[in-house]
Amino acid sequence: MPAIEIAALRKAYGGRPVVRDLDLTVEAGECFALLGPNGAGKTTTVEILEGFRSRDGGRVTVLGHDPAAATRSWRARTGVVAQTTGAALDLTVAEAVRHFAGYHAAPRPTDELIDAVGLTEQAGTRIEALSGGQRRRLDVALGVQGRPELLFLDEPTTGLDPQGRRQVWELVEALRAQGTTILLTTHYLDEAAQLCDRVGVITHGQLIETAPTAEFGGRLRDSATVRWRDGGQVREVRTPTPTAVVRDLLAATPDGEIEDLEILRPTLEEIYLALLEKADRAAAGPVSDDPVSDDPVSGDPAPDTRSLRRGAAAGPSDLAQPRAPRAVLRSGS
Numbered sequence: 001m002p003a004i005e006i007a008a009l010r011k012a013y014g015g016r017p018v019v020r021d022l023d024l025t026v027e028a029g030e031c032f033a034l035l036g037p038n039g040a041g042k043t044t045t046v047e048i049l050e051g052f053r054s055r056d057g058g059r060v061t062v063l064g065h066d067p068a069a070a071t072r073s074w075r076a077r078t079g080v081v082a083q084t085t086g087a088a089l090d091l092t093v094a095e096a097v098r099h100f101a102g103y104h105a106a107p108r109p110t111d112e113l114i115d116a117v118g119l120t121e122q123a124g125t126r127i128e129a130l131s132g133g134q135r136r137r138l139d140v141a142l143g144v145q146g147r148p149e150l151l152f153l154d155e156p157t158t159g160l161d162p163q164g165r166r167q168v169w170e171l172v173e174a175l176r177a178q179g180t181t182i183l184l185t186t187h188y189l190d191e192a193a194q195l196c197d198r199v200g201v202i203t204h205g206q207l208i209e210t211a212p213t214a215e216f217g218g219r220l221r222d223s224a225t226v227r228w229r230d231g232g233q234v235r236e237v238r239t240p241t242p243t244a245v246v247r248d249l250l251a252a253t254p255d256g257e258i259e260d261l262e263i264l265r266p267t268l269e270e271i272y273l274a275l276l277e278k279a280d281r282a283a284a285g286p287v288s289d290d291p292v293s294d295d296p297v298s299g300d301p302a303p304d305t306r307s308l309r310r311g312a313a314a315g316p317s318d319l320a321q322p323r324a325p326r327a328v329l330r331s332g333s
């Protein structure tokens with residue numbers, strides 16, 4: 001049985017829809033990352049799944065139950081790291097952890113848990129005296145304290161320093177290895193790529209893309225940028241067929257040496273931003289969906305390889321601003 005099943009979920013605030021016919025299935029043991037811009041509807045969706053927010057329509061099943069009718073035993077099987085902390089500020093870290101241990105049947109040992117989130121030195125510090133990042137670490141500790149089957153992580157590493165992020169990642173990886181299902185919302189694409197099996201992108205309350213992390217972006221991922229230098233000028237073409245572009249370039253290069261030739265693939269972040277731009281364009285009006293006639297990342301027209309020859313005038317897509325995608329091949333002088 002999937003850990004989470006959502007069908008046609010709807011939610012509006014004051015008549016304004018913020019979750020619109022959302023469908024999603026998360027399998028047991030899976031880590032799923034929900035990405036999306038501010039206000040996209042991520043927290044609203046997650047809070048409905050947690051049983052903390054009502055829905056207006058659709059079917060939702062979490063660990064076999066409707067969270068709208070959450071029971072104590074069902075809650076004990078889920079862990080929540082929300083965006084805002086709930087622990088009393090005058091407790092020390094250790095007191096808070098011991099206090100919340102009482103809510104769980106088999107809590108993780110206090111010292112082990114505090115150590116796992118890197119708060120051992122702050123165990124005797126009052127929560128009100130912790131930095132924002134240290135409080136976030138405590139939130140994470142309290143969310144995983146009850147060894148949940150399903151863990152909701154709402155932007156768990158926002159505000160953490162790089163070391164804190166790594167510690168939370170290690171904790172999440174350990175939980176995954178133990179079979180915990182994880183639903184993670186994040187603005188960090190590297191975090192989604194590092195931790196999760198699948199990612200989904202939500203914008204305007206709709207899921208516009210769901211894919212295994214390795215396949216995220218579909219044909220956007222297949223788009224490449226061929227960049228080279230021609231007479232001191234940087235030239236650039238975006239294309240789904242970089243080999244053909246390089247072949248044309250070589251044919252037009254008498255000495256067989258293309259200066260500063262690079263073939264670059266879009267980063268996860270570029271793919272994500274391209275998906276959002278496309279969704280924004282679709283929301284604003286009809287767009288072309290033809291994979292050949294449009295460059296899927298830039299939205300530019302497909303390159304005319306005839307214009308690649310040295311000395312030929314470059315069209316607008318040929319000279320698009322370089323955007324520093326990840327290099328996968330580099331050659332040249």
Ligand SMILES: Nc1ncnc2c1ncn2[C@@H]1O[C@H](COP(=O)(O)OP(=O)(O)OP(=O)(O)O)[C@@H](O)[C@H]1O
Nearest residue numbers: 013014018036037038039040041042043044045083
């Ligand atoms: N209780 C509420 N009453 C009215 N509007 C709300 C309420 N909670 C959220 N919203 C609105 O619903 C929309 C979606 O909010 P939500 O918090 O789900 O987005 P999000 O994707 O989690 O954003 P972020 O990345 O900023 O956390 C936003 O426009 C927000 O202002």
